[in-house]
Amino acid sequence: MLSTTLCGMKLRNPTILASGILGVTKESAAKVGRMGAGAVTLKSLCHEERKGNPNPTMFGRKGQFLNAVGLPGQGIDNAIDDFKKLNDLDVPVIGSIFGYTIEQFGEVAKKMASLKPAMIEVDISCPHMEYSKPFYADEDSIEKITKMVKKNSGKIPVSIKLSPNVHNIADLARAAEKAGADCITAINTASAMKINIETGKPILANRIGGLSGPALRPIAVRCVYEIYEKVKIPIIGTGGVTTGEDAIEMIMAGAAAVGVGTAFYYNGLEAMKKITSEMEAWMKKHKVKTLSEIRGKAHE
Amino acid sequence: MNKCGLRNDIPQIYEVSRVEKEGKDLFTVFLKGQFLCKPGQFVMVWLPRVDEKPMAVSYLGKDEFGFTFHTLGTFTQECSKVKKGDKIGIRGPYGNWFSQEKNSVIVGGGVGLSSVSTLIDGMKATVIHGARDKDHLLYTKRFKDMIICTDDGSAGTKGFVTLALEEVLEKKRTKKVYCCGPEIMMKKVLELCNKYHVDCEASLERYMKCGFGVCGACMIDDKVVCKEGPIFSSKELNTMKEFGEYARIKTGRKVTLQEYSAWRG
């Protein structure tokens, strides 16, 4: 009932673990797979080893989650030693990459491709990082990065992950598609801030971070809806999905699959099972047999 | 006061009531107010503009609670300098807790004793405390009957806690061994427990960011230490490949435990 294909990947269900949640190690990616994910995305990696920001790097409350982890990571070279390969788990693994320059995107893509992930996702959209600022709102840069990553990824499909902190997300998705992207992931977190009023200090050490969780969902639904109008390639609709109804809504907006991150904060390792069982219940009740029957329904 | 059973994932501000020197480079910061949590749970302590780190809750009183630390890095040094009235952020409590069975032995190595201290408060048990020397012993007035071991013999018996533990396990029918301390010590404690067919629960430490099972920084094998731990049973520990061998540093790179300990200080 929930099975679907995405850029040639066979998924038993449309839920995909979003980058930056648990997927630092191969063991944790495998575990999220065992806990019911259709596919899993690893934490973003670049050409060098990074410490990320000092703590506090994240906090959560009802409906809202803020983070400014600062993209810590062991770097693609250490990851190659650590992971060996990425096509030997029971769940498809998506490798997430970034670089500070367009050339570095190419270099990291090539190394990531050598691990044979099911897909490569390109994170140009972290809202609180200097490297992504010249790229994420600029059609020209997105075209160049997409071409560079495609050139270095062989046959592995490539998804470009977009930021909601722009006024023209559909045009940016169109630019990626024109440059050869196979998929769009939308969205990354929205730029945000929280100040503790007892101390008068911003809580995140980085002061500014990214909003995720339920508060982000209406923005994500709108972005997916706008992108669907302008591109033909599939969209991984990501942002605030915690229930089966949320996932159905994302698919009606036009998503081919649904990225799930912060739901692991609210529902722990059961996050995916909750979403998929609720989706099934909803589909049964509404006599929907396959996801393609409702995909993009909001555009009719 | 935090509401019973409710955890806060956004820092709540508490006022410092006092700072006590517990030993050489060992301090406890006490905060005003009541805090509810179980023995072995931890909190994330936020010093604005400095850092935020996990700390075991080492004192649980009616109108104050505290956490104990060894001043090894910038964060703990800054913690030792806070003054009465200063404001500190606390979120949590996080993690699972010790099972609290009767006829048990509790082992605390170094500042690891602070993670089992509220467990000792709540039950009758044989307590073994090891430290490098007499100056680094913790809570000697708070827990008067502890069996003391020091590396240099300046207090108690000279030698590691495992010597004292083996003596106890030989003599006394023991239901459980609870421990916290350097991981090499805990690995030795586990081996002894296996030999004597006694169950063990150990509180593990890994580099943490979120405390609530989201970021994936604190994995040991396929276990999320902050959420599925920090306390693991013999059964789990015996199957872990990384226990006593490997840990991940801040960047997520896997290193040997020696390298990790050197980085942690």
Ligand SMILES: Cc1cc2nc3c(=O)[nH]c(=O)nc-3n(C[C@H](O)[C@H](O)[C@H](O)COP(=O)(O)O)c2cc1C
């Ligand atoms: C703690 C945390 C870390 C994240 N790290 C990354 C990352 O490394 N790369 C990336 O592309 N997105 C990262 N994201 C963004 C998520 O992948 C996702 O796009 C966003 O959180 C919205 O989805 P959600 O509401 O389901 O979490 C991170 C999000 C969170 C909460």
